[in-house]
Amino acid sequence: MxxxxxxxxxxxxxxxxxxxxxxxxxxxxxxxxxxxxxxxxxxxxxxxxxxxxxxxxxxxxxxxxxxxxxxxxxxxxxxxxxxxxxxxxxxxxxxxxxxxxxxxxxxxxxxxxxxxxxxxxxAVRRELIGLGNDIASKAKKVEVTSEPREQIVEAEQALYKLSEQGQTERGFVSFLKAVTEAVNSANAAYQRDGGLAGISTGLVDLDKKLGGLHPSDLLILAGRPSMGKTSLATNIAFNVAKAYRKGEKPDGSIGAIEGGVVGFYSLEMSAEQLAARILSEASEVPSEQIRRGDMTEQEFRRFVEAAKALEACPLYIDDTPALPIAQLAARARRLKRTHGLDLLIVDYLQLCRGTAQNRVQEIGEISMGLKAIAKELNIPVVALSQLSRTVESRDDKRPQLSDLRESGSIEQDADVVMFVFREEYYVEREKPSDDRLEEMAAWQERMERLHGKAEVVVGKQRHGPIGTIELSFEGRFTRFGNLVKPWQQDGDAEF
CATH class of the missing domain: 1.10.860.10 (DNAb Helicase; Chain A)
Structure with a gap:
């Protein structure tokens, strides 16, 4: 031998x-x-x-x-x-x-x-040596077509691909094993008082409808401008990060047993603006006052205390504009490796960049890429999306699946499609003139009924029911909350 x-x-x-x-x-x-x-x-x-x-x-x-x-x-x-x-x-x-x-x-x-x-x-060690040599040789060549940033992304992708090699492919599993996994998932929901198998959003009625945010799911949160998409996304991100608690999971691994580490791609707003929104919600100081610095001493004290409390929250913000989907995926992998990652939010999908020349194909590439990230990292991905203007031309402004902008692939790739709808926003713009007393009275009555209310319409859910969830909305603090129903007493609802 x-x-x-x-x-x-x-x-x-x-x-x-x-x-x-x-x-x-x-x-x-x-x-x-x-x-x-x-x-x-x-x-x-x-x-x-x-x-x-x-x-x-x-x-x-x-x-x-x-x-x-x-x-x-x-x-x-x-x-x-x-x-x-x-x-x-x-x-x-x-x-x-x-x-x-x-x-x-x-x-x-x-x-x-x-x-x-x-x-x-x-073999992996040999490939690592070869990859290191390739990175070094490419870095030595100074070429106009080869930007250092692009080389870093390529190197990260190659490294992650290499790290995933050798993991046993699932292939066929016996029905017994599949049933066992289903029972374990149901047991996890039962242990949480029949509530959730996924991560809690912090909004009770939304959690009941979705069963929480499930790993490997792509959730689309869509709406017209000013409906509160970003506000709802930041509320969910804040609730998940605030509830984060690390410990031993049922499978023996160490990770989030409550809440989770959140990655937030803010392609539209700066990290500072997003942080101000979250601080407005936490401190109950109106966001416009924060922007102007127009706060009383008590409000400023609450603002500073909220900022201190939030320092420890595992919420990571990336505000790079027009981020290519490949880079978005590479940065998500890096965050998972370095700090962990339990929930990814993208605000918003149409601001990502793909490689296709056609806009419809590009949006399809982005939605497929986001679904691939959800499956690859085994985390829920919440992607915000704009709706087309056809909503505005209808009498009933409630959004539908057909209103999703620029590509049917968004609806196809998503496991859940939700729409944020605030009827108050549209009714407010229908205010009659002061001399029309009857119309004004009817308008005021309607405004009182709609004030401070919002709806999340679940238009598609692959593993559950569709329907409408009513939430409270405080525009001053850009905050969504659980809505107290008429039959509920004050102590029954959580805020």
Whole structure:
């Protein structure tokens, strides 16, 4: 066995000074195990590919064996001999005799996965070395077409792709396993008093309708300008970050057991403006007073106290304008690696950039990219979206799925589509002149009924019911809250 272990593809002894990480012996023993027991291949196939082998002859042996086994044919030294007779590298190692020696050096089947992981890890180390060399050589070339920022994004994408390799693909799962996962999810909701399996938004009625914000879901929050899309998104972000509590999850991993770490892409407003909105809600100081600095001493004290309380909130804001979807994904991955990430909010979808020339195709690329981020990072992604002007031309201003602007792919890719609607906004602009007393009385009565109320219309939900949720809205503080129903007493609703 020692004799085999020191021979490489050229038939010469492997140099101890070779800087590239590898283990010829592990490759030989694993190949021998597969050639003596083809069932081992199924255990290692998910993490091991021919390219992971350092020795090119071993890579070709593994490739031929894999092709035979995939067709339900026997892969043994005898059957492989016919396919590899003309292989120059194998001939230098001894031809068919080398295949027989591999089978003789086979490891026991229980250790096969450990050897496969070892071979894979060595290959990743070699790729890291190659990637580092590529980054260095590209950085040395000063070219107009190659911006440093673009090189950083490319390097991050390559690194993340490399980090994801070797993770076992799910493939088929037994019904028993699927049922177990469904029961665990239902148990998590039951433990929270029958409320949620996902992250709480902090808005009771919205949580009841959605069951919380679920991992891998893309949620679209749409509305016309001035409806309060950004306000609702910041409220949810603040509620989730404020409730963050770290601990041991049911699966034994460490992470958020309440609330979560929030990433907020503010493509329209600056980070400072967004922070002012959140502080307005937390301190109950009107946002226009904060902008002007027109505060009483008591209000300013509340403002400063709220700012101190919010310092520890895990809410991260990126206000880079016109961010390409590839960079958005790269930055989300980086945030998850460095600080963790449980919820991502994008304000708003139409301000992202894609690569397609056609605007409809570009929006489709962005919505697909956001869904891919949700699945890849296993987090809910809430993306805000503008609605087309057709809403304004209708008598009933309530938005519909067909009003989603510029692409039907938004509706297709989303797991949940919600619309923010404040009828008060439209009725306020229908104010009659003061001399029309009857109309004025009817208008005032209608305004009183609608004042401080907002609706979130769930137009699509892949895993639940659609319908309308009523919320309270305080425009002065840009704050949405739980609406007290007429039959509820003061203590029953949370604010």
């Amino acid at each position: 020692n004799e085999i272990a020191t021979i490489n593809a050229t038939g010469t002894e492997a140099a101890d000074t070779d800087p590239m990480p590898h283990s010829i012996e592990a490759e030989q023993q694993l190949l021998g195990a597969i050639l003596t027991n083809n069932d081992i291949f199924d255990r290692v196939n998910a993490i091991l590919k021919p390219a992971h082998f350092y020795d090119p002859v071993h890579a070709r042996i593994y490739e031929v064996a894999a092709a035979r086994i995939a067709k339900n044919n026997l892969a043994s030294p005898v059957t492989l001999k016919a396919f590899l007779e003309d292989d120059e590298g194998l001939r230098e190692l001894g031809g068919a005799a080398y295949l027989a020696r591999l089978a003789g050096a086979a490891i026991s089947s229980f250790a096969a996965r450990d050897y496969a992981q070892m071979i894979h890890d060595m």
